[in-house]
Amino acid sequence: MFIVGLLASLFMGAVLSFLGAGGSILTLPILVYLFKINIVEATTYSLLLVGLTALFGCIISFKDKLIDLKTGIIFGVPSILGVVLARKIILPMIPDQLIFFNFTLEKGFLIMILFAILMLLSSILMIRGKKPIANDSIQYSKPRKNLIIVLEGFIVGQITGFVGAGGGFLIIPALVLLTGLSMNIAVGTSLFIIAVKSIIGFLSDVTDGFVTDWTFVLYVCLFTILGVFVGRILSKRIAEKTTKKLFGYMTLVIGLFIITEQLLN
Numbered sequence: 001m002f003i004v005g006l007l008a009s010l011f012m013g014a015v016l017s018f019l020g021a022g023g024s025i026l027t028l029p030i031l032v033y034l035f036k037i038n039i040v041e042a043t044t045y046s047l048l049l050v051g052l053t054a055l056f057g058c059i060i061s062f063k064d065k066l067i068d069l070k071t072g073i074i075f076g077v078p079s080i081l082g083v084v085l086a087r088k089i090i091l092p093m094i095p096d097q098l099i100f101f102n103f104t105l106e107k108g109f110l111i112m113i114l115f116a117i118l119m120l121l122s123s124i125l126m127i128r129g130k131k132p133i134a135n136d137s138i139q140y141s142k143p144r145k146n147l148i149i150v151l152e153g154f155i156v157g158q159i160t161g162f163v164g165a166g167g168g169f170l171i172i173p174a175l176v177l178l179t180g181l182s183m184n185i186a187v188g189t190s191l192f193i194i195a196v197k198s199i200i201g202f203l204s205d206v207t208d209g210f211v212t213d214w215t216f217v218l219y220v221c222l223f224t225i226l227g228v229f230v231g232r233i234l235s236k237r238i239a240e241k242t243t244k245k246l247f248g249y250m251t252l253v254i255g256l257f258i259i260t261e262q263l264l265n
Contacts, residue, residue: 005034006223009049013227014234015247016053025122028115028164029254035216039108040091044205046164047083048217051198053224054191061188071179072192074146075153075171079193082157083201088208091162112262115163119255126248145178153193160194161201168194 012026027049031042061067091107098105152174156167168190175186206212 001034001036005030006219008034009220009223010227010230013053013224014231016057016224016228016231025119025165025251026254028112029258032112039111041210043091043111043162043164044202044210045212045217047160047198047202047205048212049220049224050164051195051202052217052221053228054195054198056225056228058188058191058195061191064188066185066188067192068179068181068185068189069192071149071175071181072189072196075149075175075189076193076196077153078150079153079157079160079197080200082154082159083161083197084157084204086158086161087201087204090158109262109265111163112258115165116255116258116262118159118163118165119251119258123248123250123252123255126244126251149174149178157197160197164198 008026008030012030015026027046028042031037031045031049032039035042037045058067094107094110096107098107098110152170156170159165159170160167168187171190171193172183172186175181175189176183179186181189
């Protein structure tokens with residue numbers, strides 16, 4: 001199963017590189033179901049792996065001048081606050097077992113169900129396809145735009161901190177709609193935001209005593225980065241629209257599997 005997990009990590013890196021967003025949503029299921037890691041610990045590892053993979057893509061985007069640092073900071077600072085709030089306060093406040101009437105819910109169950117819902121949302125967006133976005137379709141004053149960016153950054157940060165997902169499928173549309181960035185620059189800026197907030201979220205867990213298996217992290221990162229190179233090669237040969245829909249259906253199936261498995265477990 002360890003080898004299967006590494007191959008899945010390679011696939012995840014390819015998807016992240018090819019589509020610019022969405023691949024990182026596979027990280028938590030890979031860690032939980034293939035590497036058999038405890039759900040709460042898996043969210044910590046997911047933050048690190050997503051952060052490192054995004055950082056690698058961010059370096060490439062920076063060299064190609066595809067990152068808007070000013071916008072990244074406006075979105076990224078509240079996002080970091082959201083991550084730290086989720087890891088330091090919200091998650092620790094949730095007891096390992098919650099009792100509702102006669103039902104006992106595990107913390108891991110809540111995390112996986114929320115994550116599965118995010119997977120379903122992501123899959124729907126990818127299956128429907130990317131519609132042309134008119135940057136002037138929504139008129140906001142600059143202060144209001146910045147406020148919306150800050151609020152969404154904070155919310156996405158909390159989601160990232162709670163389930164360990166990058167949130168690129170939420171960040172990119174916001175950057176395009178609210179700031180007028182081109183899609184390529186929005187993707188690069190999103191990678192910058194994801195890298196910073198995810199790694200800081202991981203470090204906040206380390207300060208709380210999380211012990212990292214760095215040999216495991218090295219193996220997974222190597223295969224994920226290899227996948228990034230594979231994705232860059234495939235992007236020149238396969239239509240993005242077709243691949244995005246196929247990945248969308250796969251994400252839909254995985255999301256439904258997680259919900260079913262958690263309800264029946």
